[in-house]
Amino acid sequence: MSDNRIVRAIKEKSKSMEAEMSFFDHIEELRWHLVRSAFAIIIITIGVFAFYDEIFDGVIMGPSKPTFWTYRMMCELGAWLNRPGMCVDKINVKLINTEMAGQFTLQINSSLLIGVTLGFPYLLWELWRFIKPALHEKERKAASGFVFYATFLFALGVMFGYFVISPMSIKFLSGYTVSDTIQNLFTIDSYISSVATLTLATGAVFELPILIYILANLGILTAKIMRSTRRYAIVIILIIAAIVTPTPDMLTMTVVSIPLFVLYEVGILVAAVVEKRKLKRAQELDL
Template sequence: MDQPYIGEEEQPQEMSFVDHLEELRWHIIRAFASIFVFATIAFLAKNFVFHDIILAPSRTDFFSYRIMCDIGQRIGSEALCIDQMGFTIQSRQMSGQFTMHLLVSAILGLVCAFPYAFWEIWRFVKPGLYPQEQKNSQGAVFFVSILFIMGMLFGYYVVSPISINFLAGYQVDPTIINEFDLSSYISTLTTLCLACAFMFEMPVIVFFLTKAGLITAETMQVYRKHALVVILIVGAIITPPDVVSQLLISMPLMLLYEVSINISRSIRKKDLKRLNDNNTI
Protein backbone atom coordinates (compact mmCIF):
# COMPACT_ATOMS: atom_id res chain seq x y z
CA MET A 1 0.00 0.00 0.00
CA ASP A 2 1.49 3.30 -1.09
CA GLN A 3 2.22 5.72 1.71
CA PRO A 4 1.83 9.44 1.11
CA TYR A 5 5.00 11.44 0.89
CA ILE A 6 5.99 13.08 4.15
CA GLY A 7 5.55 16.82 3.95
CA GLU A 8 3.23 16.56 0.97
CA GLU A 9 0.94 19.58 0.98
CA GLU A 10 -2.58 19.42 -0.25
CA GLN A 11 -3.25 21.77 -3.06
CA PRO A 12 -6.12 24.15 -2.30
CA GLN A 13 -9.15 23.32 -4.40
CA GLU A 14 -10.37 26.07 -6.67
CA MET A 15 -13.82 27.27 -5.73
CA SER A 16 -16.61 26.82 -8.25
CA PHE A 17 -18.83 29.65 -9.42
CA VAL A 18 -21.61 28.45 -7.14
CA ASP A 19 -19.21 28.39 -4.18
CA HIS A 20 -18.20 31.98 -4.94
CA LEU A 21 -21.83 33.02 -5.03
CA GLU A 22 -22.46 31.28 -1.73
CA GLU A 23 -19.49 33.00 -0.11
CA LEU A 24 -20.56 36.36 -1.52
CA ARG A 25 -24.07 35.78 -0.19
CA TRP A 26 -22.78 35.33 3.35
CA HIS A 27 -20.57 38.41 3.14
CA ILE A 28 -23.55 40.45 1.96
CA ILE A 29 -25.77 38.97 4.68
CA ARG A 30 -23.26 39.90 7.38
CA ALA A 31 -22.89 43.40 5.93
CA PHE A 32 -26.65 43.96 5.90
CA ALA A 33 -26.94 42.43 9.36
CA SER A 34 -24.51 45.02 10.71
CA ILE A 35 -26.54 47.79 9.07
CA PHE A 36 -29.74 46.36 10.57
CA VAL A 37 -28.19 46.20 14.05
CA PHE A 38 -27.07 49.84 13.98
CA ALA A 39 -30.37 50.90 12.41
CA THR A 40 -32.25 49.17 15.24
CA ILE A 41 -30.11 50.93 17.85
CA ALA A 42 -30.76 54.27 16.13
CA PHE A 43 -34.49 53.52 15.98
CA LEU A 44 -34.62 52.79 19.72
CA ALA A 45 -32.57 55.89 20.57
CA LYS A 46 -35.17 58.16 18.98
CA ASN A 47 -34.83 61.14 21.33
CA PHE A 48 -31.04 61.30 21.13
CA VAL A 49 -30.94 60.74 17.36
CA PHE A 50 -33.45 63.42 16.46
CA HIS A 51 -32.87 66.02 19.17
CA ASP A 52 -29.07 65.83 19.44
CA ILE A 53 -28.11 64.81 15.88
CA ILE A 54 -30.73 65.38 13.18
CA LEU A 55 -32.38 68.56 14.48
CA ALA A 56 -29.25 70.01 16.09
CA PRO A 57 -28.27 72.11 13.01
CA SER A 58 -31.73 73.71 13.12
CA ARG A 59 -31.02 75.33 16.52
CA THR A 60 -28.84 78.33 17.29
CA ASP A 61 -26.90 76.46 20.01
CA PHE A 62 -25.42 74.03 17.46
CA PHE A 63 -21.67 73.50 17.80
CA SER A 64 -20.80 75.02 14.41
CA TYR A 65 -22.86 78.15 15.05
CA ARG A 66 -21.14 78.69 18.41
CA ILE A 67 -17.71 78.31 16.79
CA MET A 68 -18.70 80.80 14.07
CA CYS A 69 -19.88 83.26 16.72
CA ASP A 70 -16.62 82.91 18.66
CA ILE A 71 -14.64 83.59 15.48
CA GLY A 72 -16.85 86.58 14.75
CA GLN A 73 -16.29 88.04 18.21
CA ARG A 74 -12.52 87.61 17.86
CA ILE A 75 -12.45 89.50 14.56
CA GLY A 76 -15.05 92.04 15.66
CA SER A 77 -17.86 90.86 13.38
CA GLU A 78 -21.23 90.14 14.93
CA ALA A 79 -22.61 89.02 11.57
CA LEU A 80 -21.28 85.50 12.20
CA CYS A 81 -23.39 85.12 15.35
CA ILE A 82 -26.74 83.48 14.62
CA ASP A 83 -29.46 84.59 17.04
CA GLN A 84 -32.41 82.96 15.32
CA MET A 85 -32.89 80.46 12.53
CA GLY A 86 -35.94 82.05 10.96
CA PHE A 87 -37.85 78.89 10.19
CA THR A 88 -39.95 76.16 11.76
CA ILE A 89 -40.09 72.46 10.92
CA GLN A 90 -43.46 70.81 10.49
CA SER A 91 -44.79 67.40 9.54
CA ARG A 92 -47.70 67.75 7.16
CA GLN A 93 -48.44 64.09 6.57
CA MET A 94 -50.16 61.64 8.89
CA SER A 95 -47.30 59.11 8.68
CA GLY A 96 -44.61 61.72 8.12
CA GLN A 97 -42.82 61.45 11.45
CA PHE A 98 -42.92 57.66 11.55
CA THR A 99 -41.65 57.42 7.96
CA MET A 100 -38.81 59.82 8.71
CA HIS A 101 -38.00 57.86 11.86
CA LEU A 102 -37.55 54.70 9.79
CA LEU A 103 -35.59 56.50 7.06
CA VAL A 104 -33.21 58.24 9.46
CA SER A 105 -32.62 54.98 11.35
CA ALA A 106 -31.74 53.21 8.10
CA ILE A 107 -29.36 55.98 7.02
CA LEU A 108 -27.61 56.06 10.40
CA GLY A 109 -27.37 52.28 10.30
CA LEU A 110 -25.60 52.52 6.93
CA VAL A 111 -23.26 55.28 8.13
CA CYS A 112 -22.29 53.55 11.39
CA ALA A 113 -21.89 50.12 9.79
CA PHE A 114 -20.07 51.36 6.69
CA PRO A 115 -16.52 50.42 7.86
CA TYR A 116 -17.58 46.88 8.78
CA ALA A 117 -19.79 46.44 5.70
CA PHE A 118 -16.97 47.59 3.43
CA TRP A 119 -14.58 45.24 5.25
CA GLU A 120 -16.92 42.31 4.55
CA ILE A 121 -17.06 43.10 0.84
CA TRP A 122 -13.29 43.64 0.79
CA ARG A 123 -12.76 40.20 2.37
CA PHE A 124 -14.54 38.68 -0.61
CA VAL A 125 -12.68 40.72 -3.24
CA LYS A 126 -9.15 40.59 -1.82
CA PRO A 127 -8.44 36.83 -2.36
CA GLY A 128 -9.08 37.30 -6.08
CA LEU A 129 -6.28 39.85 -6.41
CA TYR A 130 -2.72 39.06 -7.41
CA PRO A 131 -0.13 39.08 -4.57
CA GLN A 132 1.30 42.40 -5.75
CA GLU A 133 -2.21 43.90 -5.93
CA GLN A 134 -2.95 42.67 -2.42
CA LYS A 135 0.29 44.26 -1.22
CA ASN A 136 -0.54 47.56 -2.92
CA SER A 137 -4.03 47.64 -1.42
CA GLN A 138 -2.98 47.16 2.20
CA GLY A 139 -4.86 49.52 4.47
CA ALA A 140 -7.66 50.03 1.93
CA VAL A 141 -10.40 49.46 4.51
CA PHE A 142 -8.77 51.86 6.95
CA PHE A 143 -8.31 54.70 4.48
CA VAL A 144 -11.73 54.26 2.89
CA SER A 145 -13.36 54.32 6.34
CA ILE A 146 -11.34 57.34 7.54
CA LEU A 147 -12.14 59.37 4.41
CA PHE A 148 -15.81 58.40 4.66
CA ILE A 149 -15.99 59.54 8.29
CA MET A 150 -14.10 62.76 7.53
CA GLY A 151 -16.51 63.51 4.69
CA MET A 152 -19.53 62.87 6.93
CA LEU A 153 -18.17 65.15 9.64
CA PHE A 154 -17.32 67.87 7.13
CA GLY A 155 -20.80 67.67 5.64
CA TYR A 156 -22.49 67.67 9.05
CA TYR A 157 -20.47 70.37 10.82
CA VAL A 158 -19.52 72.67 7.93
CA VAL A 159 -21.63 72.31 4.79
CA SER A 160 -25.02 71.46 6.30
CA PRO A 161 -25.31 74.17 8.98
CA ILE A 162 -24.15 76.94 6.65
CA SER A 163 -26.47 75.73 3.89
CA ILE A 164 -29.41 75.34 6.26
CA ASN A 165 -28.81 78.80 7.73
CA PHE A 166 -28.56 80.37 4.27
CA LEU A 167 -31.70 78.69 2.92
CA ALA A 168 -33.66 79.35 6.11
CA GLY A 169 -32.81 83.04 6.07
CA TYR A 170 -33.44 83.56 2.36
CA GLN A 171 -36.69 85.39 1.59
CA VAL A 172 -38.07 86.84 -1.61
CA ASP A 173 -40.54 88.86 0.47
CA PRO A 174 -40.74 89.55 4.24
CA THR A 175 -44.38 88.48 4.33
CA ILE A 176 -43.50 84.88 3.42
CA ILE A 177 -42.89 82.62 6.43
CA ASN A 178 -40.46 79.72 6.13
CA GLU A 179 -42.19 76.59 7.39
CA PHE A 180 -40.29 73.55 6.13
CA ASP A 181 -41.60 70.04 6.02
CA LEU A 182 -39.68 67.49 8.08
CA SER A 183 -38.95 65.37 5.01
CA SER A 184 -37.47 68.38 3.16
CA TYR A 185 -35.17 69.22 6.07
CA ILE A 186 -33.96 65.65 6.53
CA SER A 187 -33.50 65.19 2.78
CA THR A 188 -31.28 68.30 2.61
CA LEU A 189 -29.23 67.27 5.64
CA THR A 190 -28.66 63.66 4.60
CA THR A 191 -27.93 64.55 0.95
CA LEU A 192 -25.23 67.01 1.93
CA CYS A 193 -23.61 64.69 4.48
CA LEU A 194 -23.63 61.58 2.27
CA ALA A 195 -22.46 63.55 -0.77
CA CYS A 196 -19.46 64.85 1.18
CA ALA A 197 -18.73 61.37 2.55
CA PHE A 198 -18.55 59.75 -0.87
CA MET A 199 -16.79 62.71 -2.50
CA PHE A 200 -14.00 62.41 0.05
CA GLU A 201 -13.19 58.97 -1.38
CA MET A 202 -11.53 60.61 -4.40
CA PRO A 203 -7.91 59.91 -3.29
CA VAL A 204 -8.67 56.19 -2.86
CA ILE A 205 -10.32 56.02 -6.28
CA VAL A 206 -7.36 57.81 -7.87
CA PHE A 207 -4.98 55.43 -6.11
CA PHE A 208 -6.58 52.33 -7.64
CA LEU A 209 -7.03 53.93 -11.06
CA THR A 210 -3.35 54.85 -11.07
CA LYS A 211 -2.37 51.34 -10.05
CA ALA A 212 -4.51 50.02 -12.89
CA GLY A 213 -2.73 52.34 -15.32
CA LEU A 214 -5.92 54.17 -16.27
CA ILE A 215 -4.81 57.65 -15.18
CA THR A 216 -1.57 59.48 -14.43
CA ALA A 217 -0.65 62.63 -12.55
CA GLU A 218 0.24 64.29 -15.87
CA THR A 219 -3.22 63.56 -17.24
CA MET A 220 -4.89 64.97 -14.15
CA GLN A 221 -2.78 68.12 -14.42
CA VAL A 222 -3.69 68.61 -18.07
CA TYR A 223 -7.40 68.27 -17.32
CA ARG A 224 -7.32 70.30 -14.08
CA LYS A 225 -9.52 73.07 -15.55
CA HIS A 226 -11.97 70.52 -16.89
CA ALA A 227 -12.05 68.86 -13.49
CA LEU A 228 -12.88 72.22 -11.88
CA VAL A 229 -15.88 72.61 -14.17
CA VAL A 230 -17.05 69.07 -13.45
CA ILE A 231 -16.64 69.60 -9.69
CA LEU A 232 -18.70 72.80 -9.85
CA ILE A 233 -21.40 71.00 -11.83
CA VAL A 234 -21.44 68.10 -9.38
CA GLY A 235 -21.59 70.57 -6.50
CA ALA A 236 -24.56 72.26 -8.11
CA ILE A 237 -26.36 68.93 -8.57
CA ILE A 238 -25.88 67.43 -5.11
CA THR A 239 -26.38 70.63 -3.10
CA PRO A 240 -29.35 72.94 -2.61
CA PRO A 241 -29.66 75.72 -5.23
CA ASP A 242 -27.38 78.23 -3.54
CA VAL A 243 -23.86 79.39 -4.29
CA VAL A 244 -22.64 78.99 -0.71
CA SER A 245 -23.31 75.24 -0.62
CA GLN A 246 -21.75 74.73 -4.03
CA LEU A 247 -18.55 76.51 -3.01
CA LEU A 248 -18.38 74.64 0.30
CA ILE A 249 -18.53 71.35 -1.58
CA SER A 250 -16.27 72.44 -4.45
CA MET A 251 -13.36 73.84 -2.43
CA PRO A 252 -12.52 70.64 -0.50
CA LEU A 253 -13.03 68.62 -3.68
CA MET A 254 -10.46 70.74 -5.50
CA LEU A 255 -8.10 70.27 -2.56
CA LEU A 256 -8.68 66.50 -2.71
CA TYR A 257 -8.06 66.66 -6.47
CA GLU A 258 -4.66 68.25 -5.87
CA VAL A 259 -3.88 65.67 -3.19
CA SER A 260 -4.88 62.94 -5.63
CA ILE A 261 -2.45 64.33 -8.21
CA ASN A 262 0.39 64.03 -5.70
CA ILE A 263 -0.73 60.49 -4.79
CA SER A 264 -0.75 59.48 -8.45
CA ARG A 265 2.67 61.04 -9.00
CA SER A 266 4.11 59.27 -5.96
CA ILE A 267 2.74 55.90 -7.10
CA ARG A 268 4.16 56.41 -10.58
CA LYS A 269 7.62 57.20 -9.19
CA LYS A 270 7.60 54.10 -7.01
CA ASP A 271 6.52 51.91 -9.92
CA LEU A 272 9.25 53.31 -12.17
CA LYS A 273 11.85 52.85 -9.46
CA ARG A 274 10.76 49.25 -8.91
CA LEU A 275 10.89 48.62 -12.66
CA ASN A 276 14.40 50.08 -12.91
CA ASP A 277 15.60 48.03 -9.97
CA ASN A 278 14.27 44.86 -11.59
CA ASN A 279 15.98 45.68 -14.88
CA THR A 280 19.36 46.25 -13.21
CA ILE A 281 19.29 42.86 -11.47
Protein backbone atom coordinates in the same frame (compact mmCIF):
# COMPACT_ATOMS: atom_id res chain seq x y z
CA MET B 1 -10.25 7.35 -31.98
CA SER B 2 -13.86 7.56 -30.90
CA ASP B 3 -12.84 6.50 -27.37
CA ASN B 4 -10.26 9.33 -27.23
CA ARG B 5 -12.87 11.84 -28.35
CA ILE B 6 -15.22 10.65 -25.65
CA VAL B 7 -12.47 10.93 -23.02
CA ARG B 8 -11.56 14.45 -24.19
CA ALA B 9 -15.23 15.45 -24.17
CA ILE B 10 -15.64 14.13 -20.62
CA LYS B 11 -12.50 16.01 -19.48
CA GLU B 12 -13.69 19.26 -21.10
CA LYS B 13 -17.11 18.83 -19.53
CA SER B 14 -15.56 18.23 -16.10
CA LYS B 15 -13.40 21.36 -16.47
CA SER B 16 -16.42 23.45 -17.39
CA MET B 17 -18.34 22.02 -14.41
CA GLU B 18 -15.42 22.86 -12.10
CA ALA B 19 -15.39 26.43 -13.45
CA GLU B 20 -19.15 26.72 -12.93
CA MET B 21 -18.85 25.34 -9.40
CA SER B 22 -16.04 27.80 -8.69
CA PHE B 23 -18.15 30.68 -10.00
CA PHE B 24 -21.16 29.71 -7.90
CA ASP B 25 -18.92 29.18 -4.87
CA HIS B 26 -17.70 32.77 -5.24
CA ILE B 27 -21.28 34.01 -5.55
CA GLU B 28 -22.21 32.10 -2.42
CA GLU B 29 -19.24 33.54 -0.55
CA LEU B 30 -20.11 37.07 -1.66
CA ARG B 31 -23.69 36.50 -0.54
CA TRP B 32 -22.57 35.63 2.98
CA HIS B 33 -20.31 38.68 3.15
CA LEU B 34 -23.28 40.84 2.18
CA VAL B 35 -25.57 39.03 4.63
CA ARG B 36 -23.18 39.71 7.50
CA SER B 37 -22.95 43.37 6.44
CA ALA B 38 -26.74 43.66 6.29
CA PHE B 39 -27.02 42.01 9.71
CA ALA B 40 -24.54 44.49 11.20
CA ILE B 41 -26.43 47.43 9.65
CA ILE B 42 -29.73 46.09 11.04
CA ILE B 43 -28.22 45.82 14.54
CA ILE B 44 -26.97 49.43 14.35
CA THR B 45 -30.35 50.56 12.98
CA ILE B 46 -32.16 48.93 15.91
CA GLY B 47 -29.80 50.67 18.33
CA VAL B 48 -30.45 54.04 16.65
CA PHE B 49 -34.21 53.37 16.73
CA ALA B 50 -34.06 52.59 20.47
CA PHE B 51 -32.27 55.87 21.29
CA TYR B 52 -33.99 57.92 18.60
CA ASP B 53 -35.17 60.77 20.85
CA GLU B 54 -31.63 61.74 21.83
CA ILE B 55 -30.31 61.25 18.30
CA PHE B 56 -33.16 63.23 16.73
CA ASP B 57 -32.79 66.22 19.06
CA GLY B 58 -29.02 66.24 19.27
CA VAL B 59 -27.87 65.04 15.84
CA ILE B 60 -30.62 65.33 13.23
CA MET B 61 -32.02 68.64 14.45
CA GLY B 62 -28.62 69.99 15.54
CA PRO B 63 -27.95 72.15 12.43
CA SER B 64 -31.35 73.84 12.87
CA LYS B 65 -30.48 75.23 16.34
CA PRO B 66 -28.49 78.44 17.04
CA THR B 67 -26.59 76.53 19.75
CA PHE B 68 -25.07 74.18 17.15
CA TRP B 69 -21.26 73.91 17.27
CA THR B 70 -20.78 75.49 13.83
CA TYR B 71 -22.80 78.60 14.69
CA ARG B 72 -20.91 79.04 17.96
CA MET B 73 -17.59 78.80 16.12
CA MET B 74 -18.84 81.31 13.54
CA CYS B 75 -19.70 83.71 16.34
CA GLU B 76 -16.25 83.32 17.91
CA LEU B 77 -14.62 83.79 14.50
CA GLY B 78 -16.75 86.91 13.96
CA ALA B 79 -15.61 88.32 17.29
CA TRP B 80 -11.98 87.64 16.35
CA LEU B 81 -12.43 89.31 12.95
CA ASN B 82 -14.52 92.11 14.46
CA ARG B 83 -17.55 91.03 12.37
CA PRO B 84 -20.49 90.59 14.79
CA GLY B 85 -22.80 89.85 11.87
CA MET B 86 -21.39 86.31 11.69
CA CYS B 87 -23.23 85.33 14.88
CA VAL B 88 -26.42 83.32 14.38
CA ASP B 89 -29.10 84.18 16.92
CA LYS B 90 -32.12 82.60 15.26
CA ILE B 91 -32.88 80.08 12.52
CA ASN B 92 -36.37 80.12 11.04
CA VAL B 93 -36.91 76.39 10.69
CA LYS B 94 -40.54 75.40 11.25
CA LEU B 95 -41.16 71.76 10.48
CA ILE B 96 -44.51 70.12 9.76
CA ASN B 97 -45.75 66.60 9.07
CA THR B 98 -48.35 66.16 6.32
CA GLU B 99 -48.94 62.40 6.44
CA MET B 100 -50.73 60.16 8.95
CA ALA B 101 -47.84 57.74 9.32
CA GLY B 102 -45.23 60.33 8.43
CA GLN B 103 -43.45 60.51 11.79
CA PHE B 104 -43.36 56.73 12.19
CA THR B 105 -41.90 56.14 8.72
CA LEU B 106 -39.56 59.07 9.36
CA GLN B 107 -38.13 57.33 12.43
CA ILE B 108 -37.66 54.04 10.55
CA ASN B 109 -36.12 55.60 7.42
CA SER B 110 -33.77 57.94 9.28
CA SER B 111 -32.69 55.15 11.65
CA LEU B 112 -31.89 52.94 8.64
CA LEU B 113 -30.01 55.79 6.96
CA ILE B 114 -27.87 56.35 10.06
CA GLY B 115 -27.40 52.59 10.36
CA VAL B 116 -26.07 52.38 6.79
CA THR B 117 -23.76 55.35 7.38
CA LEU B 118 -22.30 53.92 10.61
CA GLY B 119 -22.14 50.42 9.13
CA PHE B 120 -20.29 51.56 6.02
CA PRO B 121 -16.81 50.72 7.43
CA TYR B 122 -17.91 47.16 8.23
CA LEU B 123 -19.36 46.80 4.72
CA LEU B 124 -16.01 47.88 3.27
CA TRP B 125 -14.21 45.39 5.49
CA GLU B 126 -16.44 42.52 4.33
CA LEU B 127 -15.90 43.47 0.70
CA TRP B 128 -12.14 43.60 1.31
CA ARG B 129 -12.27 40.11 2.83
CA PHE B 130 -14.01 38.90 -0.31
CA ILE B 131 -11.55 40.53 -2.73
CA LYS B 132 -8.34 39.86 -0.76
CA PRO B 133 -7.90 36.13 -1.63
CA ALA B 134 -7.94 36.95 -5.36
CA LEU B 135 -5.01 39.38 -5.05
CA HIS B 136 -1.33 38.60 -5.28
CA GLU B 137 0.88 39.18 -2.25
CA LYS B 138 2.26 42.48 -3.58
CA GLU B 139 -1.24 43.66 -4.48
CA ARG B 140 -2.43 42.80 -0.97
CA LYS B 141 0.38 44.83 0.56
CA ALA B 142 -0.30 47.76 -1.77
CA ALA B 143 -4.02 47.77 -0.93
CA SER B 144 -3.70 46.75 2.73
CA GLY B 145 -4.85 50.16 3.98
CA PHE B 146 -7.87 50.34 1.67
CA VAL B 147 -10.50 49.91 4.39
CA PHE B 148 -8.80 52.36 6.75
CA TYR B 149 -8.27 55.12 4.17
CA ALA B 150 -11.70 54.71 2.58
CA THR B 151 -13.36 54.84 6.00
CA PHE B 152 -11.26 57.80 7.11
CA LEU B 153 -12.03 59.82 3.98
CA PHE B 154 -15.74 58.97 4.13
CA ALA B 155 -15.95 59.94 7.82
CA LEU B 156 -14.02 63.15 7.13
CA GLY B 157 -16.40 64.01 4.30
CA VAL B 158 -19.49 63.23 6.39
CA MET B 159 -18.21 65.45 9.21
CA PHE B 160 -17.42 68.27 6.79
CA GLY B 161 -20.87 67.98 5.20
CA TYR B 162 -22.62 67.83 8.56
CA PHE B 163 -20.69 70.55 10.40
CA VAL B 164 -20.01 72.96 7.53
CA ILE B 165 -22.19 72.56 4.44
CA SER B 166 -25.47 71.53 6.12
CA PRO B 167 -25.68 74.35 8.72
CA MET B 168 -24.65 77.00 6.20
CA SER B 169 -27.23 75.77 3.70
CA ILE B 170 -29.97 75.53 6.35
CA LYS B 171 -29.18 79.01 7.64
CA PHE B 172 -29.45 80.50 4.16
CA LEU B 173 -32.45 78.56 2.84
CA SER B 174 -34.55 78.84 5.99
CA GLY B 175 -34.24 82.62 5.95
CA TYR B 176 -34.59 83.11 2.19
CA THR B 177 -37.93 84.58 1.11
CA VAL B 178 -39.22 85.91 -2.18
CA SER B 179 -41.96 87.90 -0.46
CA ASP B 180 -42.98 88.69 3.12
CA THR B 181 -46.41 87.26 2.35
CA ILE B 182 -44.94 83.76 1.96
CA GLN B 183 -44.17 81.86 5.14
CA ASN B 184 -41.52 79.16 5.17
CA LEU B 185 -42.93 75.87 6.46
CA PHE B 186 -40.79 72.84 5.71
CA THR B 187 -41.87 69.23 5.84
CA ILE B 188 -39.77 67.04 8.08
CA ASP B 189 -39.01 64.79 5.09
CA SER B 190 -37.64 67.77 3.15
CA TYR B 191 -35.42 68.80 6.04
CA ILE B 192 -33.96 65.35 6.67
CA SER B 193 -33.46 64.59 2.98
CA SER B 194 -31.57 67.89 2.59
CA VAL B 195 -29.28 67.22 5.56
CA ALA B 196 -28.74 63.59 4.53
CA THR B 197 -28.03 64.47 0.90
CA LEU B 198 -25.54 67.21 1.74
CA THR B 199 -23.81 65.06 4.36
CA LEU B 200 -23.59 61.76 2.45
CA ALA B 201 -22.82 63.42 -0.89
CA THR B 202 -19.84 65.15 0.70
CA GLY B 203 -18.75 61.84 2.20
CA ALA B 204 -18.87 60.28 -1.28
CA VAL B 205 -16.95 63.21 -2.84
CA PHE B 206 -14.18 62.80 -0.25
CA GLU B 207 -13.56 59.29 -1.65
CA LEU B 208 -11.96 60.96 -4.69
CA PRO B 209 -8.38 59.83 -3.81
CA ILE B 210 -9.59 56.21 -3.57
CA LEU B 211 -11.23 56.49 -7.00
CA ILE B 212 -8.04 58.01 -8.43
CA TYR B 213 -6.01 55.17 -6.89
CA ILE B 214 -8.18 52.57 -8.64
CA LEU B 215 -8.12 54.40 -11.99
CA ALA B 216 -4.36 54.88 -11.76
CA ASN B 217 -3.85 51.16 -11.11
CA LEU B 218 -5.98 50.38 -14.16
CA GLY B 219 -3.87 52.77 -16.24
CA ILE B 220 -6.84 55.00 -17.05
CA LEU B 221 -5.57 58.03 -15.12
CA THR B 222 -2.06 59.38 -14.56
CA ALA B 223 -0.54 62.20 -12.54
CA LYS B 224 0.53 63.89 -15.79
CA ILE B 225 -3.05 63.96 -17.08
CA MET B 226 -4.32 65.35 -13.76
CA ARG B 227 -1.69 68.10 -13.74
CA SER B 228 -2.45 69.08 -17.33
CA THR B 229 -6.20 69.24 -16.62
CA ARG B 230 -5.86 71.10 -13.31
CA ARG B 231 -7.37 74.31 -14.72
CA TYR B 232 -10.46 72.43 -15.86
CA ALA B 233 -10.66 70.68 -12.50
CA ILE B 234 -10.66 74.05 -10.73
CA VAL B 235 -13.65 75.20 -12.79
CA ILE B 236 -15.50 71.92 -12.12
CA ILE B 237 -14.76 72.14 -8.39
CA LEU B 238 -16.09 75.70 -8.24
CA ILE B 239 -19.26 74.60 -10.05
CA ILE B 240 -19.69 71.69 -7.60
CA ALA B 241 -19.16 74.05 -4.66
CA ALA B 242 -21.76 76.44 -6.09
CA ILE B 243 -24.27 73.59 -6.50
CA VAL B 244 -23.66 71.99 -3.13
CA THR B 245 -23.87 75.30 -1.27
CA PRO B 246 -26.86 77.34 -2.38
CA THR B 247 -25.64 80.30 -0.34
CA PRO B 248 -24.62 83.24 -2.57
CA ASP B 249 -21.63 84.54 -0.58
CA MET B 250 -18.09 83.82 -1.71
CA LEU B 251 -16.94 82.90 1.82
CA THR B 252 -19.14 79.80 1.95
CA MET B 253 -18.19 78.79 -1.57
CA THR B 254 -14.50 79.18 -0.73
CA VAL B 255 -14.82 77.13 2.46
CA VAL B 256 -16.43 74.29 0.50
CA SER B 257 -14.09 74.43 -2.51
CA ILE B 258 -10.79 74.43 -0.54
CA PRO B 259 -11.11 70.81 0.67
CA LEU B 260 -11.99 69.74 -2.89
CA PHE B 261 -8.84 71.43 -4.20
CA VAL B 262 -6.82 69.65 -1.50
CA LEU B 263 -8.40 66.30 -2.44
CA TYR B 264 -7.50 66.85 -6.09
CA GLU B 265 -3.87 67.58 -5.21
CA VAL B 266 -3.78 64.54 -2.95
CA GLY B 267 -5.16 62.55 -5.89
CA ILE B 268 -2.23 63.71 -8.04
CA LEU B 269 0.21 62.48 -5.38
CA VAL B 270 -1.64 59.15 -5.16
CA ALA B 271 -1.49 58.70 -8.95
CA ALA B 272 2.24 59.53 -8.92
CA VAL B 273 2.91 56.94 -6.20
CA VAL B 274 0.97 54.29 -8.15
CA GLU B 275 2.99 55.06 -11.29
CA LYS B 276 6.28 54.70 -9.38
CA ARG B 277 5.17 51.34 -7.98
CA LYS B 278 4.13 50.09 -11.43
CA LEU B 279 7.46 51.24 -12.91
CA LYS B 280 9.39 49.51 -10.10
CA ARG B 281 7.46 46.26 -10.72
CA ALA B 282 8.20 46.46 -14.44
CA GLN B 283 11.92 46.93 -13.72
CA GLU B 284 11.91 43.94 -11.35
CA LEU B 285 10.29 41.77 -14.03
CA ASP B 286 12.90 42.84 -16.59
CA LEU B 287 15.62 41.72 -14.20
